[in-house]
Amino acid sequence: MENKEELQAEEQVLQQDTDNQTVGTEENTPEVENKEASQLENLSIELAELKDKYIRLYSDFDNFRKRTAKEKLDMIQSASEGVIRDILPVVDDIERAVANAQEGEISEGVTLIFNKLNHALTSKGLKPMDAKGDVFNPDLHEAITQFPSPTEEDKGKVFDVIEKGYYLNDKVIRFAKVVVAN
Numbered sequence: 001m002e003n004k005e006e007l008q009a010e011e012q013v014l015q016q017d018t019d020n021q022t023v024g025t026e027e028n029t030p031e032v033e034n035k036e037a038s039q040l041e042n043l044s045i046e047l048a049e050l051k052d053k054y055i056r057l058y059s060d061f062d063n064f065r066k067r068t069a070k071e072k073l074d075m076i077q078s079a080s081e082g083v084i085r086d087i088l089p090v091v092d093d094i095e096r097a098v099a100n101a102q103e104g105e106i107s108e109g110v111t112l113i114f115n116k117l118n119h120a121l122t123s124k125g126l127k128p129m130d131a132k133g134d135v136f137n138p139d140l141h142e143a144i145t146q147f148p149s150p151t152e153e154d155k156g157k158v159f160d161v162i163e164k165g166y167y168l169n170d171k172v173i174r175f176a177k178v179v180v181a182n
Helices: 002-077 081-100 108-123
Strands: 126-128 141-147 158-163 166-168 171-174 176-181
Touching: 081 108, 081 166, 081 171, 108 126, 141 158
Parallel strands: 141 176
Antiparallel strands: 126 166, 158 176, 166 171
């Protein structure tokens, strides 16, 4: 009999535990759903933040890649700038010698060598600046002196070029030294 009573007592305890679990589940269901909803909301917010971070990082990397490619191209194009800048005074001296030489003073060979040098520099992107008669531009010209203007329409224009200016791939590497009419 004692076993029977013990079994009945155990059944009652198990029944109460089961009832308590069911009752507790029914009461906690809205809380659990709220917790799950808030976790889902937090996860979706975190996902949106991570997507935004990824897009920004990708954009930054793409901009970096484009910028470095452009810088590399610019560096390649202007790599010879220092050498060309050092050669320009020699080119000026040869031009002056050819321009002021008497007939037969400078041999044809020297003229051919000078033309070859000019061709080589031009192929590297060097272009002389044509300044005479242009309006004075401080971004391109360096005014050495001013000269009284012979006419009203010549005011503010380059009257004479003392030293030629040069572009290297559309970048000014030497400003033209000029006389400005005022």
